[in-house]
Each structure stands twice: as structure tokens, then as C-alpha cells.
Amino acid sequence: MTLKVSKSEDCLIFYGLTPELTKFKDLYNSISEFMKIKQANDPSDRFNLILFLPDGPNYLDHFAFDTNLVLSMLKSVEKNISRASIAGGVFVATTFIIEVYKKISEKIFRLLIIVDDGAYAIPSQYLPALEELINKVKDMPFFIDVIYIGQPDYEERNRLNKLVNLTKGEFYEISSIDELDPLLMELSYKKKIIQPAFSKQEIRRIPEENQMFYINLADEPERVTDISTCSICFQQGNEGLIRCPSCQTVAHEVCWAQWAQTSHIGIPHVYRCHNCFNILKLDKNYINDVQAGKIPTIAELNKMKKKDIVDYLREIEAQSTPQVIQTEDPFASDVRAMIETKKEEPESSKKKSKKKKR
Numbered sequence: 001m002t003l004k005v006s007k008s009e010d011c012l013i014f015y016g017l018t019p020e021l022t023k024f025k026d027l028y029n030s031i032s033e034f035m036k037i038k039q040a041n042d043p044s045d046r047f048n049l050i051l052f053l054p055d056g057p058n059y060l061d062h063f064a065f066d067t068n069l070v071l072s073m074l075k076s077v078e079k080n081i082s083r084a085s086i087a088g089g090v091f092v093a094t095t096f097i098i099e100v101y102k103k104i105s106e107k108i109f110r111l112l113i114i115v116d117d118g119a120y121a122i123p124s125q126y127l128p129a130l131e132e133l134i135n136k137v138k139d140m141p142f143f144i145d146v147i148y149i150g151q152p153d154y155e156e157r158n159r160l161n162k163l164v165n166l167t168k169g170e171f172y173e174i175s176s177i178d179e180l181d182p183l184l185m186e187l188s189y190k191k192k193i194i195q196p197a198f199s200k201q202e203i204r205r206i207p208e209e210n211q212m213f214y215i216n217l218a219d220e221p222e223r224v225t226d227i228s229t230c231s232i233c234f235q236q237g238n239e240g241l242i243r244c245p246s247c248q249t250v251a252h253e254v255c256w257a258q259w260a261q262t263s264h265i266g267i268p269h270v271y272r273c274h275n276c277f278n279i280l281k282l283d284k285n286y287i288n289d290v291q292a293g294k295i296p297t298i299a300e301l302n303k304m305k306k307k308d309i310v311d312y313l314r315e316i317e318a319q320s321t322p323q324v325i326q327t328e329d330p331f332a333s334d335v336r337a338m339i340e341t342k343k344e345e346p347e348s349s350k351k352k353s354k355k356k357k358r
């Protein structure tokens, strides 16, 4: 059995543009066009948006196939968009992507950050924490692209470049919004450029130093004691059965240990449930023994078909429309304190409230 490797992408757009500096309408049209082109290239691409409102970062709780849904969220908050904190946005966005990765497979995750000079810069003291987080998740695979409209100072450019380089993403600096559309057009095809790194048929090994993060992310299957049917070998019984805590699918531990051989995430004993794609873990030595043939198996793995990930995700979206989540910016107070001492407000709040209509 071979695993289908799809290069489908889940793209989270970080809208970090300052209302006083960049016209909403320009961005709205660019983002709309970007999503349309991407989805025309690959209908299995999904999108999400993260932006700052006065109450902090907001985003949809699911990536969506439906780009109109993403656009209507953007439109509905137009008047309230606030200055973004880059550090807080990257942190919340990355944490969200980790949660999605835990539940689904076969995706490339892209965080596309579009910011201007008005966004709160990354406080130097938070750079190590962000680097550490991104270092762990770059194996997902996950990458960050940054489009900076304006001119970051030397330090901010270095900080952003560091984050981007960790994931082998790209950093673009453009001087005006007019350069955005051609750049987004280029980025909408980017997947093809990076394909060689991510499209290998064999499963990428997660480096030893990052394994603990993924092991902790995985759920432990629950023991099943009542009589049930194994979803892999279809035998009935009440011995050696375990259950996926996310979708309640039951299988023999030994059957799943065999299944893990082709569906692990880059660590041999950490694998995905064949029914819901959730990450599960089994005992490392047990998996080794089963895969080395030391433990007899009941499995007839060929009987089993893995669900198609895209069908599965469309099903989920049809069942429940993604909702907007409002969260806290973990760095908010420090970022503001830092900015206030520097007195770098681009415009006073008085001016903002009397802003002329465009």
C-alpha cells in the first residue's frame, strides 16, 4: 500500500496592515485575487485569516475551502482593524497551525504575513521564544512568508529574516502597495517551487531534538474492554483493542502498530488515525517489536482503505461553518509598553477618529 502524497496547502494570511497607512480596499482586492488564483490551481487549498481588532487577535477556528467566508469575515471587521503586533500574531498563528496539524495530515502550512511600518515590531526579548516555537514546527512542513510594505529598521528586518529563514520561507520588502499584486501572483504559484523539498514519497524523519514536541502533541489511545470489531482486520473480540480518543475508532493495538509503519509522522511510534487523521502514539518498543515481526499480527492491512483527506475536510466544513475566534495577544502589554516609551505612534488617536472618508 502506498500513501497518497498531496501538496495541498493550508494558508493562513496574517493581515498586519495599519488602517492609517494602507487602504483596506486595496488589500481586500489583492487577498481576494490571491485566494482565487491559488484555489484555481489547487481546489484542495484552504484559507484562514488572522488580524488584530481592539480586543486582540481574531481568526477563524477552521481553515476554509470557502474563500467567500474568509472575505466576509475580513469585510465585517473592516472598521475595527487595529495595529497588529507581529510577535503576538506569529505566536497565535503558529499555535493555531499546530492544533490543525494535530488533526489532519498531508498538508503544507503557510503563514503569509503582510505587514507595514505601522505594525508593532517584535520585541527583541521575545525573539528566542518565537525561534524556539518555529524551530519545532518547521518539520510539519510549515513555512512563513513575509511581505513588508514600507521599510523596517535594521533590527526588525533581521528579526523577520531569522523567522523566515528557519522555515525556508521568503522575506519580501516592497515600497508600495502597487507592488503587492504581482508579488502575490508569484507567491500563489510558490508551492511548485518548493515542491521538491516536501513531495518526497518517503516520510520525512523528524530530527531527534524535535521529537519530544510531537510525542507530547500525540494522544494516547484508550483501552477497550467490551467486545468490538477492529477497524483494520475486521475481527471481533475484546482483547488487545484500543480506541482513538478523537473519533472513537477501534483497532487492535497490533494492527495499528503495523499501520504506523506507513502512516507515522516522522517518528516511528507516532502515527495518524486512519479514520480521523488525529495524531496518536503507541509504545516505542512495542512498535519496534511488531514491525520487526517479533509479535504475530492479525492484520490484513490491504483490506483497509484510508479516507481521502480532502473529502474528509469538505465533510467537516459542510457540517460546521468556521467561526471567528477572539483570543489574547500573549505579548500585548509588553509590546505596547515598549512602543509607548519609544513614542512611535504613527498618528495620534485623535487624528484617527477624525479620519476623512476615502
Ligand SMILES: [Zn+2]
Pocket: 230, 231, 232, 233, 234, 235, 251, 252, 255, 298, 299
Ligand atoms: Zn485488528
Ligand SMILES: [Zn+2]
Pocket: 244, 245, 246, 247, 248, 249, 273, 274, 275, 276, 277, 278
Ligand atoms: Zn480517529
